Amino acid sequence: MGDWLRDGLFEAAGNVIDGWAWLSGKASAAVVNRAVCTTRNRPHPWSSLSDYTSWQGLTDRSYLARHLPAVDVPVQPPPEKVREIFARQDGHALLSPKSTCLFPAFAQYLTDGFLRTSPKDVARTTSNHEIDLCTLYGRTPDQTRALRLLSSDKGRRGRLKSRMVGGEEFSPFLYKPGTKELTDPAFAALDPPLVDENLPPEQRDTLFAVGGDRVNSTPFTSMMNTLFLREHNRIAAELEARNDGWDDERIFQVARNIVIPIFIKIVVEHYINHITPLPFALRADPSVAWNAPWNRPNWMTVEFSLLYRWHSLMPDAIDWPAGPLAPARQIGIGAFLQNNRPLIEVGLDAAFSGASSQAAGELGALNTALPLLHIEDRAVVQARKNRLATYNAYRVAFGMDRAMSFNDITTNDALAAMLEDLYGEPDHVEFYPGLMAEDRVEDSPLPGLLLRMVAVDAFSQALTNPLLSEHVWNERTFTPWGFDLIARTSKLGDILARNVQQRGPTPIEMTRPGWSYKDQ
Template sequence: MMTSASDTRRTTTTHQIDLGQIYGLNEGVQQALRVLDNEPGKRGRLLSEVHEGEEWAPRLFSADGVRDPRFDALPTPMKMPPTLPVDRKATLFAFGGERANSTLFTAAINTLFLREHNRLCRVIEAANPGWDDQRIFQTAKNVNVVQLIKIVVEEYINHISPYWFKLLSDPSPSYTARWNRENRIPVEFNLLYRWHSLLPETATWNGTPMPIGDARFGNGPLLRDGLGIALDSASQSQAWRLGLFNTAAVLRPVELASLKQGRDNRLATYNDYRERMKYPRLTRFEQISGDAEVIAALKKLYDNDVERLEFFVGIFAEDLPERSAVPPLIGRMVALDAFSHALTNPLLSPHVFKEETFTPAGWASIAATSSLRDLADRNLPNGTAGLRISMDRPTHLSVA
């Protein structure tokens, strides 16, 4: 979700999982990214080009750094440095989202879903040769979005949860639930998902260390080494631990802006949100963490009064439970969103979520998708043999 630059109480994006980072958020952006051709073999496709035998989105800028006028409707890459070198600018892709080129790892995931869209168009068109460009595009897009929802639940949420059982993205138990309504993502959710302290200062790229700053706004290594190497490198890179005193220096100004956003929105206190989420209110800072440095800093900042502890600070001050990637209050709020948001997507309603909507080919693709590796298996020219494509930490890495 994107916060409005002019009013931090508002969002500039939708409240649904809809792959807006690929397709854009309005018809003008979407039209600019499409082939828009009813000729057989081109129907429904997103614009793409082939480089070194792999499919990529077209470039947003020319080799001399001039923006392609075909993409005037697209948003400007958010926080792209005005002094970005021309050779790096020339590697940025034409995607629908403002942050779609923020790092080459981000661009890699977006590339994977772009390829999957065009693959879906091929199989849907082959099975329905009488369908026109628009029907094939919309069907492929809907299939792609549902596949993302499945990956969110069955790989990502299972990855961060501490539970010993696995969750499935079966929406049918939600059909009669009292909370089964389209969710409106509030500012609290925006803030609790600012997991900046997970981002390491050094990532791995093709087996060698790479400063994370080098991954920003420059897809040259991705174009040079290929999507498989990018996905493997992301999987081999070690994330940091979520919590206070652990944010990379480059992101500390963002943390300060987040704290200001919470204050500007006059959010309730951390204890108020604990109570709202059915946790007991805390009476001492020692109840939030066993880390003496954290306790001392909180006492000093909030004049030894736990009732003054702010939401944004408190949720990241908590100790991590065993096997959990996130602290308890964040975990409970994310879990609530997972089921009152992801599984209430209109595409998963009982009137829509069926083979007739997605076509037999699309329905089969949805059934065969639970992870990013499933998409990679279908969209890497040489397959995934020898590549690690997983959200889990490699066993040889320790926790930072």
Template sequence: MIFHRDKSADGFVRRLRSYILQRFEGVWHFLEKVPFAARVINKVLINTAVTSTRSRPHPSSTLSPYTSWQSLTDKSYFARHLPASATAFPLPPIDDVLSLFHRDPGKARQCPKSTLLFPVFAQYLTDGFLRTEMNDRTRTTSNHEIDLSPLYGRTKEQTDALRTRQQDASLRGRLKFQGINGEIYPPFLFEEDGKTVRPEFCNADGKPLLDAPLGFDAASQNGYERQIFAVGGDRVNATPMVSMLNTLFLREHNRLAAELTARNPTWDDEQVFQTARSILIVIFIKVVIEEYINHISSACFKLRAEPAVAWKAKWNRPNWMTVEFALLYRWHSMVPDDLLWNDATIPATAMLHDNRHLTSVGMQQALFNTSTQNACALGVFNTPTFLTAVEKGAILQGRNLNVQTYNSYRRAMGLRPVSDFAQMTGDSVRQKALSDLYGAPDRLEFYVGLFAEDVNANTPMPLLIGVMVALDAFSQALTNPLMSEHVYNSATFTDWGMTEVGKPQSIAAIARRQLGDSANDLLLDKVRMTRKDWQRIFDRF
């Protein structure tokens, strides 16, 4: 159902820009093919997204309510877009707020644009750098970079444990792997007893080097039977779909390493590994912008991951993940209650921490299954029951860290504050629920406000989430060290590596490169984040 909210708080300039970018599709596609025009438009659109608010470094962090040298340098804490500010009014009881997120059984709202591949990729992407310390939610274990840590690990010790570290040409520079049903997958984490971590993934004292799979109870579940993989991230094994993407990038790393070894036979294991890693991180960043962000964007013009956009930009500053970014990426409502997997309907809960669903069908079929499953719509009243506890944790994190109100972040992002809930949603049910709980928009919590907004036309995102995702995506992806002016060259990647980086990048394209003649076009043609039946709509001005 499409709700028509009052857009007066969006501002005239933003409404006009959206109106133009979402129309005249033929003109925009023509301009994409004119190199100079495409570069200029690409730069303008990216700069417009990033400069919607002030640039880093942020003066505030979750370390303290004031600015200090430690708060400006200790990246074991989250940065803040806005300083902490305790609310001057009582907030509604947490269980009452949770009722806003509850999905009635059998009444999931579907996203008109996204397949399940979109939220699965979002999870894989953000699990690499949005990492809250479970015992102290002011802190983070993030490296603050898009570095494929779910594949490579967060630390050198983890990376070393995942590598073959062999000089033999057939294994040089590779990540560890195993064969299952004729395909390549990561090795298993556990011994056959399903509880003991394999010695190769432990240190000299027998302590596991890899982060334990989050949410997996090795005491009651058999990790060997469920084919829990040895991987760099603690959330990779959460679902077979996330494991699917990690496996895809493991295969791509090993493909790159094999090519580099063949082209540079004098290179040792270390140089092959590090060069393949660098190439793959840039390929991944290009997928982030050229497939993932373009899917989020409502514009007809397709954005490109052009490193030069950031080289002279005032916003080119070292990355530091913010607590607000960690909160806004809780897209639990996009998860279906059930998944159609090889013509069988399987409850989403039955697929948790069980990679047999991946290995039993293989990579191509798993990509197809994920891409032909519709995602659910982002927003309130649509979170599956098994994820409502996670919503509660997010609301509490926002409260405990004194995150400012929803309207405060609208102001910070260059939007007008809303004065009426009708400016957030055209749904009278949502309007009444928000009014009953909060009374007025100025009392609305940041986290709740993000998801109470209507999804905008031609994007899976509500307005404020979309603005903040674009801001952080570009300012974090294009400022990656590998994308910098004096690093992004053949000296870093080799001439062949630069050619690989320059190819069109998407999940389907990566799968095709690996599969070659064995690629099944009937399956891979369906691998996309955008639903095949999605049609652009022309929203009101």
């Protein structure tokens, strides 16, 4: 995606396209196909295993695929010098004109499910390479079993384990209060949470037993997982009521079948529609992929694992709402990590409302909060260890013109001068710094090359899900009721309204109130 989306056809006809279901489907399919075909389709000839094509490199998915072959980039400034192009210049965040904090909250939860670079070896991954909600259900059958209630009792079949706290349903706590002892021996099968080993007991006590080791990273990610936990259990209850003869196993499996496509619909129809600069809405139509030349098994790439480091989206502090157990307050971004107490204190509706009420940061250079700057260093180092090609090489690979000057990368003269000081010439700019230094695309929260790369992988990874395939996508798989529920769900607010006792007045949106194309 990029400049080609800004032509007159899309700009002028947006409202007309949205008003006609048939035309909307055709336009959406055209956008998806054109976006994915911006570059070469999978399978990729290279992986992070080696510099050359090999059978293991083509089949061993514990390594990451590559869009471009490994190279030794000629200029590698010290990471602490490169960090300067990410740091906020005056100590205050630049705010996005389009995005609320719900956008980075969902982005992190989505990508934590399939971008799982090994902390010990950046060439390896523990990903299933699918958008499969492993954050909720676990990556392995043993983990899934550990999270299930596994009850044959009427009124409890097909459920995931949960507990009530303050009248609201959450995942069980992982640890017994004041200890590192598990609340349930079955939880030993789960991936240990990626949190500070010296986490204070009062924070450790709030960690949830969940499918993903990154779910507990912030109240925002826990908020997302809690929403889909409740939706699974609500769907399981409805399936049990409608199918009296079904056992625990069948109810669980069909509920899972329904929740994953609902999640994918949110990815396309809420998340991607927020990202795109299009004036009409894209549709999550599985049939677009059935006969597409890009319909291939998923395999996450080294580049995709790096381009989603969107730390600049987070403001300096989170405006956390009031709830039954706490007043409204600001939580500094450094204190917003690895602590679910803010979510528990205010409840799910207030948390989603708060995220939807606050502007996110502007994505890009010169806007990463101080507590997160060290993570930018890791991204630069990770790219070098995986020997990623230069920024200009990726521009060309994704159908863009090569940057001939630093002002072709950014119109910010100060930033252009910083890049020149670091790299000397545009062809030497490294992938990750160049990606984040670009100007934001008009009407989108993303810069140009980043937008194109996200579009390629998002569409080609989401719409190829097995549950969306031609001979699976039917009422037999989901039941008529479940198939209809999937069709009626497009946004996170649809799910939230089904899973809280009382919905507040705040629209649950990634787009800021009052934002419009004509104002940009």
